[in-house]
Amino acid sequence: MKQINIVHLYPNEMNTYGDRGNIITLIRRAEWHGYEPVLHHHHPGKPFPEEVDLIFGGGGQDSAQSNIQNDVLVIGDALRQLAEDGVPMLMICGMYQLFGHRFITHEKQEIKGIGILDLETHATKKRLIGNLAIKTKDFGILYGFENHSGQTYLGKDQPALGKVIRGSGNNAHDKHEGAIRNNVIGCYLHGPLLPMNPLLADFLIGTAVRNLYGDFVPKIIDDKFVQLARSAAKNRSY
Numbered sequence: 001m002k003q004i005n006i007v008h009l010y011p012n013e014m015n016t017y018g019d020r021g022n023i024i025t026l027i028r029r030a031e032w033h034g035y036e037p038v039l040h041h042h043h044p045g046k047p048f049p050e051e052v053d054l055i056f057g058g059g060g061q062d063s064a065q066s067n068i069q070n071d072v073l074v075i076g077d078a079l080r081q082l083a084e085d086g087v088p089m090l091m092i093c094g095m096y097q098l099f100g101h102r103f104i105t106h107e108k109q110e111i112k113g114i115g116i117l118d119l120e121t122h123a124t125k126k127r128l129i130g131n132l133a134i135k136t137k138d139f140g141i142l143y144g145f146e147n148h149s150g151q152t153y154l155g156k157d158q159p160a161l162g163k164v165i166r167g168s169g170n171n172a173h174d175k176h177e178g179a180i181r182n183n184v185i186g187c188y189l190h191g192p193l194l195p196m197n198p199l200l201a202d203f204l205i206g207t208a209v210r211n212l213y214g215d216f217v218p219k220i221i222d223d224k225f226v227q228l229a230r231s232a233a234k235n236r237s238y
Contacts, residue, residue: 004035010058053211163176
């Protein structure tokens with residue numbers, strides 16, 4: 001069976017609001033599509049995995065971001081090269097912020113990012129919490145839950161992942177949510193995101209497979225329970 005190497009960045013520090021469920025979804029759907037997922041964990045101070053086909057990073061507290069900041073900068077060159085090579089990546093909340101240029105905390109401390117995405121984030125007293133739904137070009141409507149005090153602003157040439165239908169998104173002002181560049185996606189959608197949004201999960205898997213093997217023929221997966229969950233999410237209030 002053909003393998004896919006999935007790297008989970010900082011699973012101990014950056015695993016808030018059920019983000020590990022995204023890894024579980026990637027593993028199961030890769031198996032259902034006929035591939036063998038091989039999961040690698042990257043921890044601070046450890047060598048970065050050599051075999052990398054797909055990368056995921058979750059959310060965490062400001063203190064957790066401070067704890068991993070130095071390591072993110074250490075592996076930044078490797079991540080930037082992988083992004084340039086088209087490796088699919090999904091970064092949620094805290095890791096999304098660190099894939100930008102910088103995060104300014106409540107104490108005005110600068111946590112440097114690695115600039116794969118053209119954005120920066122500023123902590124505010126206003127916390128953006130609630131059900132979040134966005135309309136995207138390639139993945140339809142994505143449903144999730146946001147909980148962040150950092151407000152993110154995109155550079156003028158940085159595309160957003162989608163437009164907010166319900167909730168706040170990147171910030172309280174412009175109704176943009178997330179960012180996408182090459183095959184790198186960042187956003188504030190917790191929940192976790194991928195079980196509720198299989199088109200996005202299959203995009204990440206399919207991109208990894210095409211990069212490796214040249215073609216991806218998805219299997220038909222019975223997503224009836226996903227559709228029920230999405231129907232319920234559609235009717236939720238903010």
